[in-house]
Amino acid sequence: MIRLHHIPFSRSFRILWLLEEMGLKADLRPYSITDGSLRAAEFKAISPVGRVPALEIDGITIYESSAIVEYLTETRPEHGLGRLAGDAERVAFLEWLGFAETQASILASLNMQHLFMGDPTPASPVVLKLEAARLGATLKAMNHTLTDRDWLLDSGFSAADTMMGFNLFSAPYYVHMDRFPHVQAYVERIEQRSAYQVARALDGIQEFYKKEFYEVPDV
Template sequence: MIRLHHIPFSRSFRVLWLLEELGLKAELAHYSITDGSLRASEFKAISPVGRVPALEIDGITIYESAAIVEYLTETRPEHGLGRLAGDPERVQFLEWLGYAETQASILASLNMQHLFMGDPTPASPLVLKLEAARLTASLKALENKLSDQEWLLPSGFSAADTMMGFNLFSAPYYVHLERFPNILAYIERIKARPAYQEARKLDGNQEFYKKDFYEVPNG
């Protein structure tokens, strides 16, 4: 039995996509960020901090994205989506897992302030400006990396790309990507992957973003 605890268009999509790349089908347990289901004691017994993803597989439960990615690629090495100890790309692989999560934390901050903090605690325009600038800086570094290679690792597609792919479908709500042609081409390569397409069908509808773009407010 494989069960993925999941919210559409969230970090858990990374795992859903990777499972599809590995040819593994999971039962999806759906949650919402707004209905209190993440705070239920039953879910916190699975994920102590009340966040998705959480993956039940091989008789264990894992609840951090990078840990799930490492576990899946190391226990299913025949698919070649990880980089095991001794591989010359091992350090790069681990760095990209961390980079993707750092970038996702910026997106989470922007999501919290733009989407979920209303009166009497309005978002700070200064903080929003700084966070948007941090996100832009992280995208610039990614743009440079993709100038001479198609995927995050020189040898080709890996599970690091499934970690990063989620970010690049949230970032355009806060940063215009027209200035990043390499990233736009990378996104098109991602969309062309059959496993990505299947995962997107299974993902469900996002319920966070009500606008196409969120400007930094004056203040």
């Protein structure tokens, strides 16, 4: 039995997509960020900090995206989506897993301030401007990497690319993507993958974004 605890348009999409790339079907357990279900004692017993993803598999539960990715790719190497110890791209693979979380933390900050911090705690324009600039810097780095390759690793598609699923959903709400043409082309390649298309159909409807773009308010 494989069970994925999931919120649409969140970090857990990374794992949903990776499972589809591996041909592994999961029992999908949906949650909402706004209805209190993540704070329920039953879910806290699965994910102590009350966050998704949480993956139940092989008799264990894992609740950090990068740890799930490493576990899946190392226990199921036949799919060729990881880079195991001794592989020439092992370090690059791990770097991209970490990079994806760094980028996601910036997006989480922008989400928190733009979407969830209303009166009496309004968002700080200065912080929003800084965070949008930090997000742009990560996209610039990706754009440079993707100048001469289709995927993050030189050898081709890997689970490092699935770690970008949530990030590339959310970034266009805060940064104008036409500044990063190679990232845009990368997203188009992602969208052509059949496993990605299946995962998106399973993902569900996002509840977060009510605007097409969130401008930084005037200071």
